[in-house]
Amino acid sequence: xxxxxxxxxxxxxxxxxxxxxxxxxxxxxxxxxxxxxxxxxxxxxxxxxxxxxxxxxxxxxxxxxxxxxxxxxxxxxxxxxxxxxxxxxxxxxxxxxxxxxxxxxxxxxxxxxxxxxxxxxxxxxxxxxxxxxxxxxxxxxxxxxxxxxxxxxxxxxxxxxxxxxxxxxxxxxxxxxxxxxxxxxxxxxxxxxxxxxxxxxxxxxxxxxxxxxxxxxxxxxxxxxxxxxxxxxxxxxxxxxxxxxxxxxxxxxxxxxxxxxxxxxxxxxxxxxxxxxxxxxxxxxxxxxxxxxxxxxxx
Amino acid sequence: xxxxxxxxxxxxxxxxxxxxxxxxxxxxxxxxxxxxxxxxxxxxxxxxxxxxxxxxxxxxxxxxxxxxxxxxxxxxxxxxxxxxxxxxxxxxxxxxxxxxxxxxxxxxxxxxxxxxxxxxxxxxxxxxxxxxxxxxxxxxxxxxxxxxxxxxxxxxxxxxxxxxxxxxxxxxxxxxxxxxxxxxxxxxxxxxxxxxxxxxxxxxxxxxxxxxxxxxxxxxxxxxxxxxxxxxxxxxxxxxxxxxxxxxxxxxxxxxxxxxxxxxxxxxxxxxxxxxxxxxxxxxxxxxxxxxxxxxxxxxxxxxxxxxxxxxxxxxx
Numbered sequence: 001x002x003x004x005x006x007x008x009x010x011x012x013x014x015x016x017x018x019x020x021x022x023x024x025x026x027x028x029x030x031x032x033x034x035x036x037x038x039x040x041x042x043x044x045x046x047x048x049x050x051x052x053x054x055x056x057x058x059x060x061x062x063x064x065x066x067x068x069x070x071x072x073x074x075x076x077x078x079x080x081x082x083x084x085x086x087x088x089x090x091x092x093x094x095x096x097x098x099x100x101x102x103x104x105x106x107x108x109x110x111x112x113x114x115x116x117x118x119x120x121x122x123x124x125x126x127x128x129x130x131x132x133x134x135x136x137x138x139x140x141x142x143x144x145x146x147x148x149x150x151x152x153x154x155x156x157x158x159x160x161x162x163x164x165x166x167x168x169x170x171x172x173x174x175x176x177x178x179x180x181x182x183x184x185x186x187x188x189x190x191x192x193x194x195x196x197x198x199x200x201x202x203x204x205x206x207x208x209x210x211x212x213x214x215x216x217x218x219x220x221x222x223x224x225x226x227x228x229x230x231x232x233x234x235x236x237x238x239x240x241x242x243x244x245x246x247x248x249x250x251x252x253x254x255x256x257x258x259x260x261x262x263x264x265x266x267x268x269x270x271x272x273x274x275x276x277x278x279x280x281x282x283x284x285x286x287x288x289x290x291x292x293x294x295x296x297x298x299x
Numbered sequence: 300x301x302x303x304x305x306x307x308x309x310x311x312x313x314x315x316x317x318x319x320x321x322x323x324x325x326x327x328x329x330x331x332x333x334x335x336x337x338x339x340x341x342x343x344x345x346x347x348x349x350x351x352x353x354x355x356x357x358x359x360x361x362x363x364x365x366x367x368x369x370x371x372x373x374x375x376x377x378x379x380x381x382x383x384x385x386x387x388x389x390x391x392x393x394x395x396x397x398x399x400x401x402x403x404x405x406x407x408x409x410x411x412x413x414x415x416x417x418x419x420x421x422x423x424x425x426x427x428x429x430x431x432x433x434x435x436x437x438x439x440x441x442x443x444x445x446x447x448x449x450x451x452x453x454x455x456x457x458x459x460x461x462x463x464x465x466x467x468x469x470x471x472x473x474x475x476x477x478x479x480x481x482x483x484x485x486x487x488x489x490x491x492x493x494x495x496x497x498x499x500x501x502x503x504x505x506x507x508x509x510x511x512x513x514x515x516x517x518x519x520x521x522x523x524x525x526x527x528x529x530x531x532x533x534x535x536x537x538x539x540x541x542x543x544x545x546x547x548x549x550x551x552x553x554x555x556x557x558x559x560x561x562x563x564x565x566x567x568x569x570x571x572x573x574x575x576x577x578x579x580x581x582x583x584x585x586x587x588x589x590x591x592x593x594x595x596x597x598x599x600x601x602x603x604x605x606x607x608x609x610x611x612x613x614x615x616x
Contacts, residue, residue, distance in 0.1 A: 185443040193438035193464060237505055265500045266464050269412060273442040273460040278525070279515040283500045294516065 024063040024120035025135040032138055032211050032239070032296075035082070035113040042102055043129045050106035056127040058110060059097040063120040067139060068171035068207045069214075076231050078121050079138060082111040114138035116239065117231055118211020139209025143174040143241040146205060151187050153259035155247060156203035162253045164215045166207060173205045178275070179242040179292035186270040186290065187246075190262060193270075200262055201247035201254035203287060206238050213238035237280060242293035250286040264288040325517040325524065329353040335368050342368075343514035345524075350378045350408075352518065356507055364508040373501060375525050380406040380473070381413065381495030385532045385601055387608065393423070393485055394608075396534060399478035400495075402471045409470035411498025413480075414462040414526075415533050416491045419445040421484055424534065426461070429469075429479025439463035439480065450523050451492050451530050452555050455548065458491070465498055482534055488605035489535025489545070490552035494526040501525070530561045530598070532605045543580070545609050550576040553602065567592035568599045568614075575612060590614045 030036055042054035060078040069076065081098045083089030088108050090099040100108040112123070118139035125132050147154060156162040157169030166172055175183070187200055207213050214230050237243045247254035249261035268281045271290035280291030329344035330336050335355055342364070344353040352373040357366050380403025388395045402410045417424065426439045441461040449455040463480060471477050503515065518524060530552070536545055553573055557564035564570070571592045579588075593615045594603040603614035 182444070189440050189442060192440040265498055268500060269462065269464060269496075269498065270442075273414070273447075273462055274444050275446055277519065278501070279503060279512065279519045280505070282503060282505050284505075289505070294512075 024066055024122075024137075026120060026137040026139065026209065029137040029139050029141055029209065030112075030114050031140055032114045032116045032118065035111045037084070037109060037111050038123070038134075040100070040108045040110065040125045041106075042127055043125075043132060046130075048132075051102055052104055052106050054102040054127060055100070056102065056108060056125055057097060057099050058108070059124050059126075060112070061122050061124060062117075063122065063135075066120040066137075067118045067209045067211065068166045069117070069119060070167050071165045071230065074230055076117050076119060077115045078117075079115055080113045081123075082113065084109045084111060116212045118207055118209040118239075137209065139211050140241060141209075142176055143206055143208065143210050144177055144180060145170075145208075146173050146175045146180040146183070146244075147202075148184060148187075151184075151191065151199060152202045153199045153254065153257045155201045155251075155253050155257050155259070156245070160253055160257050162203065164204070164213075166213070171208060172213075173202065174208050174210065175205045175241045175244065176293075179244070182271065182274040182276055182292045183244050183246075183290060186267065186274045186276070189270040189273065190267050193266070197260045199259045200267075201251060201257060201259035203245035203247055204238050205244045206241035210241050211239055212236075237289070237291055237295045240293065240296045242295070243280070243289060243291040245284070245287045245289050247287050248285070261286075262288055324349070325520065326352075326514055333370065335370060340510075341514060342511045343518060345518070348378070349524070350375050352501075352515075354507070354511060356504065356511065360506050364510045371504075373503065375501055376408045376497035376499045377525055377527060378407040379410055379495045379497065379527050380404070381410055381493075381527055382529065383413070383493050383531050384597055387488060387532075387604060393483055394488070394534065395427070396482040396484070396488070396532070397478070398480035398482075399476055400471060400480060401476040402473050402495075404474040406473040408497045408499075409472050410495050411465040411470040412462055412496040414460050414494040414496070415482075415531070416447045416449055416458040416493075417441060417461045417482075417533055418486065418535055418537075419457070419459050420537070421486050421534060423483070423485040424461075425483040426463075427479070427481030427483065428463070429477055435466055436469035436477070437463045437465050437480070448522075449492050450521065450528060451559055451561070452490060452548075452552050454551055455491075470498065484534035485538055486534030487536040487538065487540070487545070487609045488532045489548055489609065490530055490556065490602075490605070491533040491535055492528050493531045493533075494522065494528045496526045530556045530559070532601050536609060542610065546576055546579045549606065549610070550579075556598075556602075561598060562602070563596075566595065566599065568594045568603065572602065572606065572612075587611045587613050 040058050041048040042051035062076045062078050064072040083093040083098050086093050088100050088103050120137045123134045154169035156172050159168050247261045248264045251261045254261045264283050267288040271281050272278050276290045276292045282289040324345045326343045326345050327341050329346045342355045354371040355368040356371045358369045382401045384399045386397045428435045430436045442459045445457050445459055447458040447460045556562040562569050571590045575588050594600045606612040
């Protein structure tokens with residue numbers, strides 16, 4: 001069972017913890033696309049034990065509506081499990097569910113690789129004596145809430161008419177500290193150069209724990225087969241908390257919210273002077289997209 | 300009382316400092332034609348004139364980099380013949396750097412942004428914007444972070460970008476000059492880098508595959524490939540900067556300027572200026588140093604002026 005789990009993140013870090021409760025948690029958290037090792041035991045009288053030749057089924061599942069993903073259909077992808085000893089598992093040895101046997105080892109070691117979606121998940125371990133569950137999450141732990149009401153108006157949330165099914169504007173504004181500083185200073189430079197403008201409109205940055213910031217279910221987008229991409233790109237460069245959108249002069253949402261749209265080329269220029277990458281800072285018609293880091297791949 | 304520094308009289312001639320010759324492009328040169336060529340794993344090319352990127356992008360975004368490709372031309376808007384001239388005036392210990400920016404007749408794009416690299420720690424710095432009747436034609440300000448590399452002078456410490464951006468229809472067309480840019484500072488003049496840009500966005504598509512962006516990363520690593528630059532004079536030295544630091548920076552800076560083609564290494568003024576700077580530590584003297592060769596070009600006159608102001612080197616006018 002998972003009552004005694006060893007979490008070996010790829011970075012030499014080992015965390016041993018006990019988890020028996022069933023409920024979403026954001027700890028432990030592993031980054032998307034990072035693989036770490038767990039072990040599964042058999043359950044005997046409610047406790048984990050070394051048991052030989054014990055069949056178990058291990059599967060990963062999402063907690064719905066976590067990390068500001070307020071949509072659940074189609075179902076979100078979850079972490080992929082990889083059986084380490086192929087002789088302990090039925091082919092194909094990997095997937096969201098693996099069928100294993102503790103064999104002569106007495107337990108089943110396996111790897112977990114986080115999907116691109118930041119969310120709370122759990123592992124279910126089902127054997128003849130019942131099931132146990134272990135909670136964890138996929139996401140980044142270095143993202144911070146990034147709002148400065150003295151210079152920014154928040155848009156892009158449900159209350160401003162720009163919702164992407166990720167809730168209010170409180171949920172789309174998380175960034176790494178370096179990128180947040182860059183955006184903050186770029187804003188000040190833009191304001192210095194444009195007397196009379198006091199507030200710009202900041203739109204999507206990243207979700208609270210990052211990961212896939214899909215824009216499916218946004219009004220007008222989900223009906224479009226090209227942009228209907230739940231749990232996937234487009235919008236991929238908002239996965240890591242190193243990019244932000246700032247509304248341009250064409251944004252009615254910004255005007256309605258009480259801010260001023262930017263001249264996109266000039267604002268991106270200010271971003272680049274504060275550390276954004278020119279090649280990842282893009283004109284997206286009604287907004288400037290400033291990318292302060294080479295984005296994570298794959299998207 | 301405002302005093303015009305005699306040896307820093309405004310330069311009458313706008314001398315075009317030739318764009319630095321960059322030898323090997325970070326991406327291959329586009330062979331031309333309208334068919335997708337054999338590309339050997341390269342997806343981003345540069346046209347021979349260096350003003351357009353040619354991207355081999357997937358015809359179908361879902362097919363990724365392996366599928367059929369189409370040719371996407373991305374204008375860099377960098378066909379600029381930018382030059383900057385500077386003159387200095389002094390008033391009550393504060394220097395004013397008067398800049399004039401020109402775009403040569405051979406250009407086909409407008410200059411809509413130009414940038415200086417300035418030191419991070421100049422509390423006295425104030426930006427002067429060109430304009431008329433209370434309206435700004437351009438707006439300038441200094442960035443807050445210290446990340447600006449001196450591409451012409453790679454050994455100089457990192458600085459801060461100080462950029463002016465055009466307003467309305469005041470971009471500088473080919474063949475035009477705009478003055479009225481300025482900096483006020485107590486810092487003494489030294490060599491720095493100036494970049495010229497159209498102020499237009501280079502339109503890339505974020506849905507392109509990673510392989511294309513890897514090539515773009517290589518191209519964008521050196522700013523000189525997308526924005527022409529030149530060497531110029533700006534407030535670079537705090538008033539209490541040790542003399543040897545100033546000498547070292549000028550010596551290195553002039554060598555770099557000559558290597559990059561902004562100064563002629565065979566010009567008598569350049570040769571003598573370098574000789575004076577080379578022998579600086581060996582010839583301790585209470586008397587001002589003298590360069591007897593007359594500065595001929597605009598940039599030589601500006602360097603002479605800066606040397607006079609910072610190191611009290613006398614040059615013929």
